[in-house]
Amino acid sequence: MFNVLLLNAYSANHAERLRRLLSTQWQVATLEATEGEGPFAKALLVADAVITTRYGLNMPQAPRLKLIQSPVAGHDRVFAEAIPPGCTFCNVHEHEIAVSEYVILAMLEWNVRMARLDASFRAGDWTGGVAVAGHTHGELAGKTLGLIGLGRIGRAVARRAKAFDMQVVAVTRTPRSNMDHVDHQGSMQELDTMLPRCDFLVVTCPLSEETRGMIDARRLALCRPHLVIINVARAAILDEEALYIALRDRIVAGAVLDVWYTYPTPAEPSARPSRFPFRELANVIMTTHCSAWTDGLIERRWRFIASNLDRLARGEPLQNIVFAARSPAQAEMPT
């Protein structure tokens, strides 16, 4: 029998699901940070695995710990130097289906504005339809989609976009061969060449020191006036003020934004997502960082977590390793 500890609500809410998915013998325990240091220290003493989004240097001793498993993809709150010797840190992905579906929806909805038609039609207005032969809407077919980043999400978007007969171009840190669904692929240095070609621009790259503020006022000025920007990565890749001004002054046509510059906290649950009033702009569709937040995502992630625990119990190699286990000797060496 092995022990796994689910830390805090984000993980602990899924204890029942995890028990159902495990094939090997685990004792599944849950703990809230608010339960205090005593129970926490006691639980970590016997844990073989812990599921948590955070692991810092202030953690109590965990002598049996062999796996820290994140239930999310990002791991900016797990510190390599805090991980006990002999313990491996793994993350999860599984969000490329959900996020790529959101991106295609964003482009289609930008064209059609289905919800707006629904509201006006309920009030008796047939505008937008063939019966009054008024204004038409746009199509994706034949349009050029530019992708920044060609990881799991970028590739999932590209495959779907090609089924709509879009032209798909991309810049990526590591260009690869065998990209069936990408018409042209370049390095990040080709971004300035790609931007003026795009009808839609989708940001899917990770936030890093290279990508922070990468889309700035100079680059926004390279874009076509009808460009629509879709951001499902991290807000800070687009310079906050430059993006707001470009949208307000119609330097680009619009944006569908799912990621933000500030997030709610328990103290401020209705926090504004930016210091600029994006909410006053009619050419922005703004959502709550929901693109990955699907029932399918949660099921796939916990299935993955259960299978990684099963691998640990069976002595098989772990998957999605972010930081491999250091030997005790390595851990004791001065760094």
Added chain:
Amino acid sequence: MFNVLLLNAYSANHAERLRRLLSTQWQVATLEATEGEGPFAKALLVADAVITTRYGLNMPQAPRLKLIQSPVAGHDRVFAEAIPPGCTFCNVHEHEIAVSEYVILAMLEWNVRMARLDASFRAGDWTGGVAVAGHTHGELAGKTLGLIGLGRIGRAVARRAKAFDMQVVAVTRTPRSNMDHVDHQGSMQELDTMLPRCDFLVVTCPLSEETRGMIDARRLALCRPHLVIINVARAAILDEEALYIALRDRIVAGAVLDVWYTYPTPAEPSARPSRFPFRELANVIMTTHCSAWTDGLIERRWRFIASNLDRLARGEPLQNIVFAARSPAQAEMPT
């Protein structure tokens, strides 16, 4: 020099576009029905081709007419027996791109409700996003899409749906081989077997005596309670009262409806689309028969019309023939 006459606003508004697209020598004239019988009779006397959605027995003589070209797909207002001998009747399609994009949008929007998130988020509500880890939304991946009809529109929907990793099943009047994007294909007799398997049901077949009222109360009762119906064909394929009751009483989960039981007229421009108050149902997304109404559709249709006129001028075979020309002898034979 040949003469083509564009009848009524729906065609006449595109005279300039047609002139630009023609490669052969045509005199392009336009006429409104309101201009009276004299000018109409005179124009038809010299016309080699006429572009119109209607052609009935009350038409004046058209001794030179070789082509009646519809600017739309439907041709329930063009009567075979009214077509002069030696004249061919052709229609246009080109709407499968637009309609299939609408269908995918309908399914994605049903899951995400992007516009609703946008509205509540502008007011400070982060619900639906990962930051509050609240309710999740659905995905298309892994869901079963049932198609009624596998013509141009059905096939275009199937191709896009497969890129989303949906299971695609279909019933069709004329099953064919080589259907790359359809997992299972059956005859119309298999409809009752297909319905209980579907998560989404898309109606794309033509309205005919066989399909009128085909989806009735009995068949709606065969569906899963979470089924979402999307109709982009003709309203009357779904029994009006049975559909309303099934939606009101949640026998099925919802519907995205783009086609209607009644349409606006000049006398009643805000006509209600049904004798039942679909507009009071929160589980319906209702649009104004807009699914095909795109800029791309209009450009492709007029490009097709110009090329058919070019073919006529060059003595080449016409395309999209609905009624082939009768010889004068055939036309004079008693029927």
